[in-house]
Amino acid sequence: MFWNHVVVxxxxxxxxxxxxxAHRQHVDWPAYESTxxxxxxxxxxxxxxxxxxxxxxxxxxxxxxxxxxxxxYPLSYVEFNSHDQYxxxxxxxxxxxxxAFLLKEVYGWDHETALVDYLRQHSGTRRSLxxxxxxxxxxxxxxxxxxxxxxxxxxVERTARTLLINAQNAGVAVxxxxxxxxxxxxxxxxxxxxxxxxxxxxxxxxxxxxSRVVFPAxxxxxxxxxxxxxxxxxxxxxxxxxxxxxxxxxxxxxFVYESTRDRTPLGHAHRExxxxxxxxxxxxxxxxxxxRLLAEVAETEQFFRAGIVAIDITEADPxxxxxxxxxxxxxxxxxxxxxxxxxxxxxxxxxxxxPIVLDARPVRKxxxxxxxxxxxxxxxxxLVHVDNVLMDREFDSQHVLEMLSQRGPSYVVPKRMxxxxxxxxxxxxxxxxxxxxxxxxxxxxxxxxHETTLIYRRKExxxxxxxxxYSVFMTNCGSGHLTEYGxxxxxxxxxRSIKRFMAATTSKDFGLRFFYFAFACLLYSIWxxxxxxxxxxxxxxxxxxxxxxxxxxxxxxxxETGIG
Numbered sequence: 001m002f003w004n005h006v007v008v009x010x011x012x013x014x015x016x017x018x019x020x021x022a023h024r025q026h027v028d029w030p031a032y033e034s035t036x037x038x039x040x041x042x043x044x045x046x047x048x049x050x051x052x053x054x055x056x057x058x059x060x061x062x063x064x065x066x067x068x069x070x071x072x073y074p075l076s077y078v079e080f081n082s083h084d085q086y087x088x089x090x091x092x093x094x095x096x097x098x099x100a101f102l103l104k105e106v107y108g109w110d111h112e113t114a115l116v117d118y119l120r121q122h123s124g125t126r127r128s129l130x131x132x133x134x135x136x137x138x139x140x141x142x143x144x145x146x147x148x149x150x151x152x153x154x155x156v157e158r159t160a161r162t163l164l165i166n167a168q169n170a171g172v173a174v175x176x177x178x179x180x181x182x183x184x185x186x187x188x189x190x191x192x193x194x195x196x197x198x199x200x201x202x203x204x205x206x207x208x209x210x211s212r213v214v215f216p217a218x219x220x221x222x223x224x225x226x227x228x229x230x231x232x233x234x235x236x237x238x239x240x241x242x243x244x245x246x247x248x249x250x251x252x253x254x255f256v257y258e259s260t261r262d263r264t265p266l267g268h269a270h271r272e273x274x275x276x277x278x279x280x281x282x283x284x285x286x287x288x289x290x291x292r293l294l295a296e297v298a299e300t301e302q303f304f305r306a307g308i309v310a311i312d313i314t315e316a317d318p319x320x321x322x323x324x325x326x327x328x329x330x331x332x333x334x335x336x337x338x339x340x341x342x343x344x345x346x347x348x349x350x351x352x353x354x355p356i357v358l359d360a361r362p363v364r365k366x367x368x369x370x371x372x373x374x375x376x377x378x379x380x381x382x383l384v385h386v387d388n389v390l391m392d393r394e395f396d397s398q399h400v401l402e403m404l405s406q407r408g409p410s411y412v413v414p415k416r417m418x419x420x421x422x423x424x425x426x427x428x429x430x431x432x433x434x435x436x437x438x439x440x441x442x443x444x445x446x447x448x449x450h451e452t453t454l455i456y457r458r459k460e461x462x463x464x465x466x467x468x469x470y471s472v473f474m475t476n477c478g479s480g481h482l483t484e485y486g487x488x489x490x491x492x493x494x495x496r497s498i499k500r501f502m503a504a505t506t507s508k509d510f511g512l513r514f515f516y517f518a519f520a521c522l523l524y525s526i527w528x529x530x531x532x533x534x535x536x537x538x539x540x541x542x543x544x545x546x547x548x549x550x551x552x553x554x555x556x557x558x559x560e561t562g563i564g
Contacts (some may be wrong), residue, residue, distance in 0.1 A: 009072050013062035020056050027052055027291070030077055031216075040079040043155045044212045050159045051166070051295055058170035066167050066174055070103050071128035083152040090147075096130040097143050098156065103129070105160035108176040112140040165299050199534060203548045206533045207556035210526055213296060217289035274515050279362060282511070286518050287359055287379055290525060294383060297354060297529050302542040308351035308484060309380050310390040310491040311373055313363055314499075315341040316513070321506075328365040329510045334394060342510075344517045347376040350390065350490045354532045354542070357494070357521040358383050362514045370399050377407065388412070388477070390485055398442035401474060402450040410477030412485045415454065417472055425456060425467035434458040440474075455482055497550055498524045527553040 021029050029052050031045035032038040038045040053073065057063050080094035103125075104115045119126040119134045126134060144153065164178035277285075297303045318339040323330040330340050343363035349356050359379035363372065373395060380386055386409045391400075393414040404411045415421065428436055436456040441449040455473045462469040473482055501520035505512065531548040535541065 009060075009063055009068060013060050014072065017053065017057050017060055017063075021052060024056075028288075029053065032077075038216055040077055041082045043083070043151055044216075046078055047155055047159055047162070048213065048292065048295075051162045054163050054166040058167045058172045064172050066106050066163055066172065067103060067125065069163060069167075070099055070106060071125065073099075075099070080152070083149045084147060085149055086147045091139070092135060092143065093130070097140075097148070098152075099129045100131075100135075100140070101144055101148070101153075101156050102160055102163075105156055106163060106175055112137045112144070115140060162299065198538065199547055200552060202534045202537050203530060203552055204556050206530050206537070207526075207553060210293065210296060210530055210533075211557055213292050214289045214522070214526060217292055218285045275509055275512050277511060277515060279511055279514055282515050282518050283359065283361060286522060287383070289522055290356065290358055291383060293356065293525060293529050297356075297532055300533070300536045300542075302532065302536055303354060307349055307353040307384065307386075308388040308390060309347050309358065309377075309384075309386050310350045311345070311347045311376055311395065312392055312491050312495075313343055313345045313372075313394065314495045315343045316517075317341065321508070323508075326508050326510075329362070330508070331363070331365045342513055344514065345372050345376060346491070346521065347380045348491050348494060349384065351388075351484065354528050355490050355494055356525040356528055357498070360514075360518050360521050362510065369395050369397050370403060373400050374403060377404075377409075388484060396474065398444055398450045398452075401442070401452055401476070402444055405450070405476050410475065412473055412475045412477070412482060414485075415472040415474050417467070417470075421454070421456075421472050422467050425470040425472070428456055428458075428470060429465075429467060452476055453478065457482065494524060497527075500550070501554070523554065523557070524550075526557065530556075 018029070021027060029049055030040075031048045031052070032040050032042055050073065054069060057069055063069065075095040075098065078095070080098065084094055100115060100119075103118075104112070107114070107118070109115055109118075116134060116137050119129075119131065148156075161178050164174050164176070167174050168178065294303075313334060315333055318333070318341050319330045323340055330342055333339050333341050334343070344360055345363050346360045347358045349358065359376055361372070361375060373389075373391070377386065377389070389404055389409050389411045391411070391413045393416050396413050396415050401411060401413065417425065424436070424438075433456075435458065438454050439451065440454045441451055444450055452474045453476065455475065456470050457473065458469050459471060473485065475482065498517070498520045501523045502516050503520075505516060507513065527548070527550050528546070530553050531546045532542050535543065535547050538547070
């Protein structure tokens, strides 16, 4: 029998929690104030608020009770009227009943009788829930089955699960173990080898839910009284990602016929609103969207907010027009050819984690690799715990490596072969050695050095018979982590999918170009998150080979973003 010792939260402890929330980046509470796509009656916003507050609430030493949270969470701003299916006078208010059924779900009681018995035995809890007397079983049954809408009942169940997971993660005793497998299906059957139709049905439900959580992080700040719903803009942007090389004007014209909306934006209006967004605004909205996406997948056993990240730079197609006045933005290619291109940098989860792009940023002329890595690592560490950083050889700067070592993560970075490395590789060829490890000090300036380890590894099936058979890696974590560098290929395959999701444009506007790239990163990340959730829902496991295709997800998102 679970015995719950309740430490009553104080005004100071509650104030401490909400002060921490107010200072958290990428988090808004209450969520309905953060976007025009939510209102005070939004159940998605309510679920998000419970997740946000409980994630910090249970970290406080004075908060050791899930029941205490249920009784204390402020509900005065929530409007339940649209979810109340009774129209006449009622004895109990919706917030009272919401708390009571949330408590029932937290304890895992199957019937209202158990809740009634508990309230009889615990008068303090009954009063904290707002009941002067114990409600009878039949009233509670009717309230749950007849008065609460189906969506509100689902919200109670989902919120209880979130509370239990966050409490358990913080080391707080919980009345029951939460199910870490998200339930989106109406039945409890488990398909050991799900067919395509089953996969698509689950993907549709999950895409609907994920889009309702993620897209409200983006806002155009258009003011009040706009005839075209803001979601129509994200709907159109998703639609542009459905078709390869589809530009806004052409896409907007065909979208009129494929959309179920009465009003859709014109291509030029769509571009103008996006151009009004600064790069800083786009990045802030992107990080908030990814934070919400991570919160969804983090409630599964198959995802942990820790792991390996890869930092890399990709470039757009070569730019062939006149770049006069845009030389700082349309810069050279990574291979130092005579071509020019826009460049974007990203930090992405790799390895055993779901490959979500945590942040993206443009690359301008004059920016150092150290600045770029520090910026992206700041974002990544706000969202997850970073254990290891993988980078391409363009980041083999001793100052970048020293910064990483100072911050704590391990790193694996290939080194460009200079005279000394070529000479060492030639000696390895003569000795027939496939692998060699040596310590090296890299000069930082002013008699300061960065100590690293160089690992020479012979490439399998190399076409060369000289020193070019070898690759050289730098690491601060020993040769055992070298195999992890193989995970970096995921970011290259990810870039191919991301570029597939991008709308076409001939505009030289830097902000517009970056938005198109960032939104494509978001669509890619949603696809991989939806695929994880579908795999977990159907098989209780996660494999890197996607069960849901990118096209499936985009098509479902196009249908589901119209939530207004």
